[in-house]
Amino acid sequence: MKNQFIKTIVLFAFLSVSLVSCSSESSTDDATSTDEVVTELHAAYAQFNTDATDIYLSNGGTTVTIETTGLPNHETVYWGSSSPLYKDEPDVETTPSLMSSNNNATTITVDATPNLTGSSVSTALNTIGIAVSGASIFNDSEGNGPLSAAAGSLxxxxxxxxxxxxxxxxxxxxxxxxxxxxxxxxxxxVFLYGRKCNTTGTYPTDLDTSGGHTTTTQYTNGVKEYHYHIINELYSTTGSYIAFAGPYKGY
Ligand SMILES: [Zn+2]
Ligand SMILES: [Zn+2]
Known part of the structure; x- marks a missing residue:
């Protein structure tokens, strides 16, 4: 009886640890001391909107933390008509939400040097990255369905x-x-770039399934570095391109 009790306690403790590690996995990655230490931020971070973001090295230089208000430095209908950044977009089937009605703030912590070990991890709902504007990037799903069903509100x-x-x-x-x-x-x-690559000035032809490849960019000072591109394939009837569908290659 006593043995059974101890077994139950041990099992419960094990389950608790498993649950905790799962819940923290999505945004903090495996930020462990085995990761490479860097002493200064990657040059690309200088492009981010400083009004919205606060970006700094964390965990002893193994990770980068990006805190953002989530408020972008460009026009959209979603600012609402009282904002100086409001853009009239009569064709957009707006959701009931405005920038001012929602909390747009997000904080993510990412590896300072991505772990490119060949593993690939699917993207999930919610924030999959932070754009240079300060707002979040999501994948190609809306709720649990395809994005195309909600495309009218973009x-x-x-x-x-x-x-x-x-x-x-x-x-x-x-x-x-x-x-x-x-x-x-x-x-x-891993950084995400537009549909063209700085190395060639045109659409890359050597992308992997994630939209990534290893070449120089305008922020790597001549050094080849793995990065993603928006894949140059029109999505559904949007007349535009999915920002990033995954899988991640840096986990
Ligand atoms: Zn969405
Ligand atoms: Zn490229």
Missing amino acids: DWTGAHIGPGVYHYHLEPKAFSNDDDNLVGILLDG
Whole structure:
């Protein structure tokens, strides 16, 4: 009887630890001391909207923390008509939410040096990255269904507000429109760029299934580095391109 009791306690403790590790996995990755230590932020982080974001090294230089208000530095209908950044978009089937009615703030912590061990992890709902504008990036799903069902509510820059934060699903034309501009940082610590690559000035032809490859970018000082691109394939009837569908390669 006593043995059974102890077994139950041990099992319960094991389950608790498992649950905790699962719940923290999505945004903090495996931020352990075995990760490479860096002493300064990657040059690409200088492109982020400083009004919205606070970006700093964390966990002894093994990770980067990005705190954001989630408020983008560009126009959209979702600012609401009283905002100076309001854009009239009569064709957008707006959701009931406005920038001011929702809490758009998010904090993510990513590896300072992505763990490119060949593993690939699917993206999940909610924030999968932070864009240079300060707002969130989501994947190609809306709720548990395909994005196409909600495409009518996307604004001119491929974003909307669901029940949560303002977020991009498509190429964010406000700051990347058929070019090689930096789009943002994803949860696995890999940067996402526009449809063109700085190395060639055109659409890359050597992308893996995630939209990634290893070449130089305008922020790597001649060094080849793994990064993602928005894949140059039109999505559904949107006339635009999915920002990132995954899988992640940096976990
Ligand atoms: Zn959405
Ligand atoms: Zn590239």
